[in-house]
Amino acid sequence: MTHLALSKISKDFGGTTVVQDFNLDVKKGEFVSFLGPSGCGKTTTLRMIAGFEMPTAGQIVMDDVDITNQPPNQRNVGMIFQAYALFPNMTVTQNIGFGLQIRRESRAVIKQRTDEMLALINLEKHADKYPYQLSGGQQQRVSLARALAVRPQVLLLDEPLSALDAKIRVSLRSEIRAIQKTLGITAIFVTHDQEEALSISDRIVVMNAGEMEQVGTPFEVYNFPQTRFVANFVGSLNTANAEVTDPAKGLLSVGGVQFITASDLAARKKGEAVRVSIRPERFSFLSEHKKDNALDCVIENITFLGSVVRIQIKIGDSNFNMDTFNNPFLELPKLGSKEKVTCSKEAVLVLDE
Amino acid sequence: MNQTSDKKRGGKFWAWFWMILGILYFFLPLVATFLFSLRAKLGVLSFTAYQHVFNDSNFIYNFSYSVLWGVLTIIVGVLIFVPTAYLIRLKLPKFRLPVEFITMLPFVIPAIVYVFSLVRTFSQPPLLIVNSPALLVAGYVILSMPYMYSAIDTGLRAIDVQTLTEAGQSLGAGWGTILFKIILPNIRTAILSGAFLSFAIVIGELILAQYLVKPAFAPYMTYLIQQKAYEPAAMAIISFALTWAAMGIIQFIGRGSEQGQIAGGH
16 A cells, blocks of 8 residues: 655756656555665655655655645654754753654653664663764764654655765665564655665665656666666676677677677667676676677776676677676686686666767 | 075065064954053052943943843844755755855945945834844844854855755655754854854944944943043953954864764865
């Protein structure tokens, strides 16, 4: 059942369209991420759900109530900001209890709920501290507790991890996800970090230039991108110019080397120029498991990236990156050596713009 | 090498020279006034002039009124300028420069011109309020506007007004709650600075009170200068002491608030 529905939402700022024809149904308890580059409209869409921006067109419905024109303080929506936005004049406990005070809850209820929340975020010992006495990660956890204390229908998170360092970002995102699952609360998460979106979400909405490019599970978005933008933005991608040589059989020529693809080429003509996209990890050295494409290559460069080793290979005239997992016993080819690599036809994507 | 160190030494000398000159320029008249105020009794230094001042019921009367006008000016100023500066920062940033220009007008319009305009405008129906203390307070609010507004605006600049407002809204707070429970406490130091500056302005302001014929400290001091020798000097020192005490209170209350604003700061 739809918990939050955004129908044909658009937003203009002084004649510039920032969000266009945005449609999304979110189920109760779902964790949906808006992913896209800066200026793609993801934060504006989130702010429209929060009520901080009014849509130029369209409708926002939450639990069958049209909230499109409701002021933000009348929507039961919790918001977490990138800059934490804790009230500097209040202690952790006062920050968490603020929303409950506004709702005129009794002292007993406020005490019980703030204690619950402090336990949830493991900051019981910091209850009487002021925000400036806490680390960034702790402040963001208090912000989460403050938003959850009022039991909102939807939790909105506007790049909440961007201001934190890498390690805390990873641990806090797991914490946010765990709390969201425990409470079964619907959450909308805005990020430009694809790894963050892939790791935390039930579904991802990839946005570009104010429009939705693709909506799907992290698996679908990563493995079956529907547009070139999605393929490029989510994960690393090799792209190369190609020419359709046999549309019926899915054959392409990439710099004189034949590739076979699982992408539908039925609508394309023989000789049509296209661009192929292949993720680096879809290549592997040819062993006994030969896949659809067996390709001669030359090793151009090898870069050690920690858990992954990136090998630059030249197939025909085109350069590709190939990623392979690092292990201490990995026998890497020598620079300039000739090798054979393989990839499945599903890995060779021919995508529309 | 030697030339460089000579230049540095020369630079230091002139820096000290100008600083000492500045200090002397400021403190010498003050010290002279203070010493003069102690000479009420022939041949000895004493606080007799101060005793006379504090025993004078007129001093207490006029000074109490000035304090009252000062407090009312601060209250009215805070009630007008905090919401104004807040709304301009939050919703009407385009109006920031014009409003800043308007708030600076008391610096360029002489008080005498201003007071005659007030008297002319408000001494005939339907706005016959020239005898009301409200007009005096309103006048003081305008005179203290450059200090009060810029202090509040500086305070608002130090916190992330928009995000704090939105955080409050998302938790269900209305405008009043946001203003009085979130914004106001976080610009407390700035408001105090503006308040004490306004207070100092009101205590020392002569023209407005004199022409609107209201009891106040400055007109009384002017009157006393014409009548007595040492007591006005004592009063000048008292007014300095009061102003400095006000500054000290700002420093004291403002301690630690810099850190307190970090979380909501830019």
